[in-house]
Amino acid sequence: MTISIRSVEKTFGRYPALNGVSLEIADGELLALLGPSGSGKTTLLRVIAGLEFPEKGQILYGDQDMTYTSAAARRVGFVFQQYALFRHMTVAKNVAFGLDVRKGQAKPSKSEITARVDELLKLVELGELGKRYPAQLSGGQRQRVALARALAVNPSVLLLDEPFGALDATVRKSLRKELRRIHDATGVTTIFVTHDQEEALELADRVAILNKGAIEQVGAPHEVHDNPVGAFVCGFVGESNRFEGAVKGGRFQSADIALPAPGVTDGAAVAFVRPHELVVAPADQSNLNIVTERIAPQGAVVRVDGATASGQRIEAAFARQNAGDLQPGAKLSLAADRSYVFSA
Amino acid sequence: MGVTLTILSLIVLIPLSAVALKASEQTFPEFLQAAFNERALTAYRLSFGAAFIAAIINGVFGVLTAWALIRYQFPFKSLVNGIIDLPFALPTAVAGIALATLYAPNGWIGALFAPAGIKIAYTPLGVVIALTFIGLPFVVRTLEPVMRDLAADVEEAAASLGANRFDTILRVILPALGPAWLTGIALAFARAVGEYGSVIFIAGNMPYKSEIAPLLITIELEQYDYAGAATIAVVMLAVSFLMLFVINAIQAWARRLGQ
Numbered sequence: 001m002t003i004s005i006r007s008v009e010k011t012f013g014r015y016p017a018l019n020g021v022s023l024e025i026a027d028g029e030l031l032a033l034l035g036p037s038g039s040g041k042t043t044l045l046r047v048i049a050g051l052e053f054p055e056k057g058q059i060l061y062g063d064q065d066m067t068y069t070s071a072a073a074r075r076v077g078f079v080f081q082q083y084a085l086f087r088h089m090t091v092a093k094n095v096a097f098g099l100d101v102r103k104g105q106a107k108p109s110k111s112e113i114t115a116r117v118d119e120l121l122k123l124v125e126l127g128e129l130g131k132r133y134p135a136q137l138s139g140g141q142r143q144r145v146a147l148a149r150a151l152a153v154n155p156s157v158l159l160l161d162e163p164f165g166a167l168d169a170t171v172r173k174s175l176r177k178e179l180r181r182i183h184d185a186t187g188v189t190t191i192f193v194t195h196d197q198e199e200a201l202e203l204a205d206r207v208a209i210l211n212k213g214a215i216e217q218v219g220a221p222h223e224v225h226d227n228p229v230g231a232f233v234c235g236f237v238g239e240s241n242r243f244e245g246a247v248k249g250g251r252f253q254s255a256d257i258a259l260p261a262p263g264v265t266d267g268a269a270v271a272f273v274r275p276h277e278l279v280v281a282p283a284d285q286s287n288l289n290i291v292t293e294r295i296a297p298q299g300a301v302v303r304v305d306g307a308t309a310s311g312q313r314i315e316a317a318f319a320r321q322n323a324g325d326l327q328p329g330a331k332l333s334l335a336a337d338r339s340y341v342f343s344a
Numbered sequence: 345m346g347v348t349l350t351i352l353s354l355i356v357l358i359p360l361s362a363v364a365l366k367a368s369e370q371t372f373p374e375f376l377q378a379a380f381n382e383r384a385l386t387a388y389r390l391s392f393g394a395a396f397i398a399a400i401i402n403g404v405f406g407v408l409t410a411w412a413l414i415r416y417q418f419p420f421k422s423l424v425n426g427i428i429d430l431p432f433a434l435p436t437a438v439a440g441i442a443l444a445t446l447y448a449p450n451g452w453i454g455a456l457f458a459p460a461g462i463k464i465a466y467t468p469l470g471v472v473i474a475l476t477f478i479g480l481p482f483v484v485r486t487l488e489p490v491m492r493d494l495a496a497d498v499e500e501a502a503a504s505l506g507a508n509r510f511d512t513i514l515r516v517i518l519p520a521l522g523p524a525w526l527t528g529i530a531l532a533f534a535r536a537v538g539e540y541g542s543v544i545f546i547a548g549n550m551p552y553k554s555e556i557a558p559l560l561i562t563i564e565l566e567q568y569d570y571a572g573a574a575t576i577a578v579v580m581l582a583v584s585f586l587m588l589f590v591i592n593a594i595q596a597w598a599r600r601l602g603q
Contacts, residue, residue: 051500071504078504084497088519098505101515133600146501153505 001061001156001189002027003048008057010043017043018054019213025157025191030183032200033193035210036236041193042161044210048191049159050074061156077150077188081162083142085134091145092117092130098153120148123182140171147179151186158183160192164199176203197237201225209233231270231342240272241314244344252341256308257288261341268344273336275303278316280324286333290314295326306332363581366574378575383551384560388579390468391557395536398475403529406483407521413484414491428485431478436541443474444545466548471556474543479532486528487521494520523598530591534584 003025010018017040025031033041046052048059050071059067066074086094093100095117099108108116121127124144134142143163150158163179164172180203183190194200200207201221208218209232217229228234235242245254247269252261259271278288290306297303297320304316304326316334326332367375378384412418413425431439445451447465449458454465464470494517502512540558548554557580564573 049504051504071500072506072508074504075506076504078501080497080501082497084501086498086502086516086520088522097502097507097515101502101505101507101511149501149505 003157003189003191004058004060005044005048006058006060008044008047008054008059010040010047010052010054012043016213018047020057021210021213021215022057023208023215023218025189028187028189030180030190030203030205031192032204032207033191033210034197034200034207034237035195037195038212039210040213041195041210043213045159045161045191045193048157049076049078051078075153075156077153077155077158079143079146079150079158079160079163081165083134083139083146083166085142085145085149087134089133090130091121091126091132091134091137094134094145095120095130095148095152097149116152117148120152123151123185124148124178138171139167140175143167143175144178147182151182151188155188158188158190160190162193162195164194164196172199179203201237207237209236211236228340231272231344234272234340234342238274239315240274240340241278241312243271243273243312245269245271247341247343252339255310256312257336259287259336259339259341264341265343269341270344271342272340274338275315275317276301277337277339278314278318278334279337280318280322281333281335283333286335288314288334288336290316290332290334292326292328292330292332295328302326304332360581363574363577366570367578370571370575374571375575378569378572379579383555384557384576384579386552387555387557387560387576390471390554391537391580392583394468394471394475394556395533395539397472398479398536399529399533401472401476402479402483402532403525406480406528406532407487407525409480410484410487410491414488415496428481430481432481436478436539437545439477440474440542440545443470443477443542447473447546465546466550466554468554470546470548471543471554474546475536475539478539478542479536482532482535483525483528486531487524490521490524523594526594527591527598530587530594534587534591537583537587538580 005021005023007020007022008018009016009020021040021044033044035041043052047054050066050069050073053068057067058065061074071078086097089097096113099113099116102108117130118127121130124147126141126144126148129137129141134145137145147163160179164175167175176199179192192203204221206218207221207224209216209224211232217224217233219227224233225238228237234240243252243254243257245252246267247261247264248266250260250262250264252259252264252269252271254271257271257273259273261269261271288308290308292304292306294305295302296305300320301317302320304318306314306316308314314334370378409428413421413428444465447454447470449455449463449465451465457464464473498516498520499512502516507515538558540556540562543556544559547556547559549559557576561573561576564576
C-alpha cells in the first residue's frame, strides 16, 4: 500500500509538532523516520496510524483519504516501544487478538485463527512459546510477540515506534536484522521511528530526517550521509567535526581551518568535516593543526581525540595501517579530504 | 528471622491467643450460646452484610475515582487526591460524629431524605454509609499503581488491532485490573468488618436492628462478661483470617500474571 502524507499540520497546545509535512511512501518500502527527540517523528507515525489526527493536511492509503479514519478502521499494525502486550493473555492469545475481536462474517474460524497464530509465531521464531505469558519472556521476545500480533491482521502498513529502544545493544542488533528479514518475507509497507541513526541507515530503504516538525531530507541511507542538504542533516547523520566561521569569495575560514566553499554565498557559515575524512598531512599542506589527547585503536581504525589551538575539540579516525606512530600529547597536522559548508 | 518472630509474637500472636484462651474458659455449649445467640447473629449479619455492600459500592466508585485520578487532569486534582486518604488519617470517631450529624433526620443530607420517609442515620443504611466512607481509599490506592502501569499504549494497541471501545474495556482493561480490584475490595471489606469508631455514632446501636459485632464486644465487656466478649472476638477473628487468606490467594494469582 502506498501512503501519501500531504501538508500535515499538528499542534499540541501552542507547540507545533508537525509543520506541513509531506511524504510519499512507496508500496513495500521500508522507511525510517529519523530525528532527535521532539522532532515530531513519533507524532507523524501516530498521525499515519490514526492514533492522532492532524489539524490540516491529508493522509492517503493508496488513493483513499484516511485523514480522519480511526485507527481501528485503518487496519494498521502498530508496534510500541514498550511492547504494550496484554499481560493477562498468553502469547498465542495476544497474537490472535486482532482476529478474535472481529465480528460476524469477518471473523475467521477458530482453526483458521490457530493456524495463523502458529504461522506468525514461526515467522518471528517463537514457535514454542505460545502458551507462555508475556511476563515470562525477555524484552526481545516480547517485542517479537508484539510484531507477530501487529502482523496478524494483515495490516496495510506496519508502523513501529522506536521498536528497539527498550532493548540492550546485542538484542537490538539481532532484532534489527530480524525485522529486515520479516519485512522482505511479508512485503508489507513498513515505517519505523528511531533516534538511532545507525539503526536507520542500516535497516531502511529510505530515511526521512525530521527536525522541529519538518522534514529536512528524504533519501537512501548513503545519500543522506554523503550528500546532506543542510547543516542539520550533516550534523545529525554520521559523525562530524563542526566549525563556525564565515565564507568569503568561495572560501570558508574559521579560527582553526580554511576550507573550499564553492557556490556558498558570503556571510556566516558552518562547516563539517567527518572524522574519517581527515588525513595526516605534511605541515606545509596541512590546514588543521591539533594536539592529540587520546589515541584509541578500535578494530580496523584508530580514533584520535584532540584539540586545536583555539580549544576546539577534534575527532579523527585513520585506517590502522596509515596511522603511523601516534602519541598522545603530540602535535599533529591534518588535512580535510572532503568537507561540507553551509550558510548559517 | 528471630527478631521478626519475637516481635510478631509479642504484638500479634500472644494477644490473639489470649483471646482464644479467654473464650475457652467456658464449656462448649456455653461457647455456642455466646457465639451464636440471636443478638450476636443479627450483629454478625449487619457487620458482614453492611461491610459487603459497602465494599461493592467502593469497588464501583473506587475504580472510577482511580481512573479519573490517573487519566485526567482537572483543577484541584492534588487536593482531591489528598482527600481520598482522609478516611485513613481522620480519627474514626470524628468521621462518625460528622456522618451522624449530616445524615440525621435534621442534618443537611438526612433532611433531604426525611420527607420521603427514608431514614439514614440510626438504621443499617447509616452503617453502610459509614463503612463506605472508610473503605474507599483501600480500593483507590490499590488500583492506582496497577492503572498507572497499564499504560495508554495497551489501549491504543487494542484499538489499532481493530477492537472497539467496548471490547477494549471488557477484554483488555478490566481483566488487567481484575486482581488488584478484587484485592482492593477485599481490603475495604476486611477493614469495614472491624470498623467501630465511625459506625457507632451513625448506627443508633439498637439491639437486633442496628448493632454491629464490634459494638457487641464492647457491650459485653462493660457487663464484665469477658468470656462472652472473647467468644464473639474469636468468631470475628476466624472470619478475618479467612478474609486474609482470600486476599493473599488473589494476590498470588495476580503475581503469577507478572508485572
